[in-house]
Amino acid sequence: MAKPDLIKWANDDAAAKITAPTSTKKLAGFLYLEKPAFQHVNWLFNQLWKWLLGLQGNYADIVVGTSTQVTNNEATHVIGDLDNTLVVAGSRVLFLEGTHTLTANLALSNADLTLEGENPETIIDVSTFQILLTGARQQLKARVTNAGANDIQLSGAGSHFDGINVDIASVQVTAGATARTSGVLSGVKISDSTNGDNILMSRKSPENFTGQKNFATATLTYGVNISWNLDTQQVAKVTLTGATAQLDNPTNMVDGGTYSIKIIQDGTGGRAITYGTAYKFPNGVKPNMPQGIGEYLRINFESDGTVMDGVGQGPFS
Numbered sequence: 001m002a003k004p005d006l007i008k009w010a011n012d013d014a015a016a017k018i019t020a021p022t023s024t025k026k027l028a029g030f031l032y033l034e035k036p037a038f039q040h041v042n043w044l045f046n047q048l049w050k051w052l053l054g055l056q057g058n059y060a061d062i063v064v065g066t067s068t069q070v071t072n073n074e075a076t077h078v079i080g081d082l083d084n085t086l087v088v089a090g091s092r093v094l095f096l097e098g099t100h101t102l103t104a105n106l107a108l109s110n111a112d113l114t115l116e117g118e119n120p121e122t123i124i125d126v127s128t129f130q131i132l133l134t135g136a137r138q139q140l141k142a143r144v145t146n147a148g149a150n151d152i153q154l155s156g157a158g159s160h161f162d163g164i165n166v167d168i169a170s171v172q173v174t175a176g177a178t179a180r181t182s183g184v185l186s187g188v189k190i191s192d193s194t195n196g197d198n199i200l201m202s203r204k205s206p207e208n209f210t211g212q213k214n215f216a217t218a219t220l221t222y223g224v225n226i227s228w229n230l231d232t233q234q235v236a237k238v239t240l241t242g243a244t245a246q247l248d249n250p251t252n253m254v255d256g257g258t259y260s261i262k263i264i265q266d267g268t269g270g271r272a273i274t275y276g277t278a279y280k281f282p283n284g285v286k287p288n289m290p291q292g293i294g295e296y297l298r299i300n301f302e303s304d305g306t307v308m309d310g311v312g313q314g315p316f317s
Helices: 023-028 038-056 067-071
Strands: 062-064 092-095 099-101 106-108 114-117 123-125 131-134 139-145 152-155 160-163 171-174 178-181 188-190 198-201 235-240 244-247 255-265 272-275 296-304 308-316
Parallel strands (some): 114 139, 131 152, 139 160, 171 188, 235 255
Antiparallel strands (some): 255 296, 296 308
16 A cells, blocks of 8 residues: 655744644634634644654654755755764654755764665765765665775674665775675675674676685684684695594584585694594594695585585695
């Protein structure tokens, strides 16, 4: 069912047309056969419009629209008004339907801030300017168009970019922030992966990659017990420098995750490797560890979140 049009009644600044009744009259209400002053009727409908607008935006602190929507008392500000002085921490900013062109950088650093479109078709036209959000628990939910390289930037743990039909050339995410989009994401820059940055993309159709997609190989620290953190070491290698060692059960296994490890003999050779209980191999037979100097074994795993099903190949030399 389509949402009915909101009441749009009189401009808030039209003092000649809008006059609040006295406190006594508000308590008594209009009486039988009384003819209310037109200013009082305008005041009543204007108050109803404000409340309905607030309910539509879940009591948004700031309602952003076009200059016409501001003139018609449908919105309180245009997008160019938004800054840290106006948008204080905890604000909820609602963008009304239509296109809102950003004519200067939108740089907000208040914590606990939500910017949301009235519906998925609300458009923020970025053009040559930027949306820069810094701070915890910030969210932007809108359709963004015409963004160039790094025009959507988030930094600070907990910051979120939640895009709907986002068509952007590049998102830059730093210091633990998260970018999530169901639209077209043609380029991504993660400037500090050690802080757990995330780019989360969901698509309704398969995607063909035209360039390489790869994981950097992480070097595990050798010891009697070798630790493997799959969250940051999806592809790993380790060189055996002692007589025997155990590859302990990995941490952060994910259902459907694929992982790879390269186990290398050092300049002495003849080293042995054992495995934790989470590692499973065909018919329960562990792959033979090559013994020659510099030879190595490669094992590819698929996990169900609890165990690591592996197939080993080697020796490579």
